[in-house]
Amino acid sequence: MRNPQLNKNGELQHLLTLDGLPRDILTAILDTAAPFTEVAEREVKKLPILRGKSIFNLFFENSTRTRTTFEIAAKRLSADVVNLNVSTSSTAKGESLLDTVDNLCAMQADMFVVRHAASGAPFLIAQHLFANGRNDIHVINAGDGRHAHPTQGLLDMYTIRHFKQDFTQLTVAIVGDVLHSRVARSQISALTTLGVPEVRVIGPKTLLPTEVERMGVRVFHDMREGLKDVDVVMMLRLQNERMNGALLPTPQEFYKVWGLTAEKLALARPDAIVMHPGPMNRGVEIDSAVADGAQAVILPQVTFGIAVRMAVMSMLAA
Amino acid sequence: MKSLDAESLCSALIEQMRPHVGPDTLLVGIHTGGVWLADRLHPALGLAAAPGSIDVSYYRDDFGSRGLNTKAKRTDIPFNVEGAHVIIVDDVLYTGRTTRAALNELFDFGRPAKVELAVLVDRGGRELPIAARYCAYTLPDPLPPQQILELQKNQDDSLTLRLIDA
Numbered sequence: 001m002r003n004p005q006l007n008k009n010g011e012l013q014h015l016l017t018l019d020g021l022p023r024d025i026l027t028a029i030l031d032t033a034a035p036f037t038e039v040a041e042r043e044v045k046k047l048p049i050l051r052g053k054s055i056f057n058l059f060f061e062n063s064t065r066t067r068t069t070f071e072i073a074a075k076r077l078s079a080d081v082v083n084l085n086v087s088t089s090s091t092a093k094g095e096s097l098l099d100t101v102d103n104l105c106a107m108q109a110d111m112f113v114v115r116h117a118a119s120g121a122p123f124l125i126a127q128h129l130f131a132n133g134r135n136d137i138h139v140i141n142a143g144d145g146r147h148a149h150p151t152q153g154l155l156d157m158y159t160i161r162h163f164k165q166d167f168t169q170l171t172v173a174i175v176g177d178v179l180h181s182r183v184a185r186s187q188i189s190a191l192t193t194l195g196v197p198e199v200r201v202i203g204p205k206t207l208l209p210t211e212v213e214r215m216g217v218r219v220f221h222d223m224r225e226g227l228k229d230v231d232v233v234m235m236l237r238l239q240n241e242r243m244n245g246a247l248l249p250t251p252q253e254f255y256k257v258w259g260l261t262a263e264k265l266a267l268a269r270p271d272a273i274v275m276h277p278g279p280m281n282r283g284v285e286i287d288s289a290v291a292d293g294a295q296a297v298i299l300p301q302v303t304f305g306i307a308v309r310m311a312v313m314s315m316l317a318a
Numbered sequence: 319m320k321s322l323d324a325e326s327l328c329s330a331l332i333e334q335m336r337p338h339v340g341p342d343t344l345l346v347g348i349h350t351g352g353v354w355l356a357d358r359l360h361p362a363l364g365l366a367a368a369p370g371s372i373d374v375s376y377y378r379d380d381f382g383s384r385g386l387n388t389k390a391k392r393t394d395i396p397f398n399v400e401g402a403h404v405i406i407v408d409d410v411l412y413t414g415r416t417t418r419a420a421l422n423e424l425f426d427f428g429r430p431a432k433v434e435l436a437v438l439v440d441r442g443g444r445e446l447p448i449a450a451r452y453c454a455y456t457l458p459d460p461l462p463p464q465q466i467l468e469l470q471k472n473q474d475d476s477l478t479l480r481l482i483d484a
Contacts, residue, residue: 034392035373035390035393038393038394042427043426048422049376
């Protein structure tokens with residue numbers, strides 16, 4: 001089957017997941033993002049690339065940072081951005097997802113940026129557009145359920161490349177609530193595709209997906225053992241809102257065993273970087289001193305996120 | 319067309335510009351030939367600030383038909399252009415569209431007091447109302463569109479102009 005993200009010339013048509021995306025496309029996105037980082041230093045922080053294009057932010061689930069960085073990215077490319085807070089609009093009145101999409105198509109949308117609590121919702125929209133022959137409209141997945149968050153994965157790869165240059169020499173650890181994390185899935189796909197020789201996932205058994213080893217990672221249930229000599233520590237947020245039942249004791253106990261402290265970080269390489277996709281729970285998965293420490297690159301991640309989203313949008317719609 | 323010696327044209331351009339520049343004049347080269355040329359002009363004219371560079375890929379008016387250039391270079395303007403005397407430098411002046419794009423991009427960094435254009439060769443074929451203030455050589459007859467005239471940098475850093483039949 002054809003990769004639904006690529007058009008018949010092998011170019012990016014939608015960005016739905018990093019799973020199955022070829023290495024040359026990942027690298028092209030990172031390369032395209034590089035010159036965009038400089039735009040933020042200009043007096044006029046705008047490039048005319050998407051002038052006249054309409055981009056609709058469809059957020060069926062709350063998000064501040066992701067929606068804002070997508071909005072800034074689109075505006076820096078001179079696009080017109082419309083934010084729909086769908087949870088308080090037509091959907092609440094009973095309109096179906098695809099009816100909403102059709103209505104926005106009738107308003108001459110060029111691109112949808114979609115966040116949805118249901119895994120696969122952006123795929124559904126992409127399929128619907130394909131069935132209607134609308135190959136001129138593009139979809140970016142801004143996070144769907146537990147499935148994928150590709151632009152977060154890409155900005156993480158950009159950050160790693162910025163600080164570590166070569167992927168093929170690295171040991172990378174992903175720590176925490178992998179089970180509920182769409183970010184972790186996108187990270188693992190991208191790290192593997194880009195040739196990272198050792199990807200570790202570290203977490204309690206109850207918060208790791210079953211058969212996670214099949215994604216090509218090494219599993220550790222002991223944080224100290226797992227962090228030994230790693231170059232990159234990617235922390236995940238403890239997803240309280242996605243958790244049902246008693247997967248965990250209390251956040252305090254989680255912190256004691258799985259929280260990243262300076263003492264545990266000392267087991268990693270001395271030049272290891274610490275990443276976090278945000279929003280952070282200080283004192284739950286990460287200690288404040290580490291989050292604000294010299295090894296943390298959490299705020300550069302946010303800045304690079306704008307350039308990476310600019311790159312994806314311009315590759316799709318330009 | 320008689321062969322054009324890029325090195326002697328470069329010297330001629332420097333002499334043309336010399337009476338009109340001061341130490342505070344800023345050069346901005348257009349990638350890639352214009353950047354090489356600006357690197358030559360800068361020490362010869364005794365300018366204080368190192369030249370800036372512009373990649374106009376994202377500002378071109380034919381952007382939609384050409385698609386995105388993933389190999390675009392970084393635009394680098396390492397000085398404040400506000401109120402400055404800026405000279406845009408390019409190797410060959412043709413339709414004028416590259417110059418227009420460079421002007422648009424330059425103004426996103428501030429409002430210069432004066433902007434001029436310096437080129438090695440004017441090959442004719444203008445499609446916009448743009449003229450070079452400094453030009454070492456103007457071809458007597460415009461080149462046909464299927465021919466490409468471009469500057470090349472050799473291993474010993476010398477410059478050559480090459481005519482290619484596309």
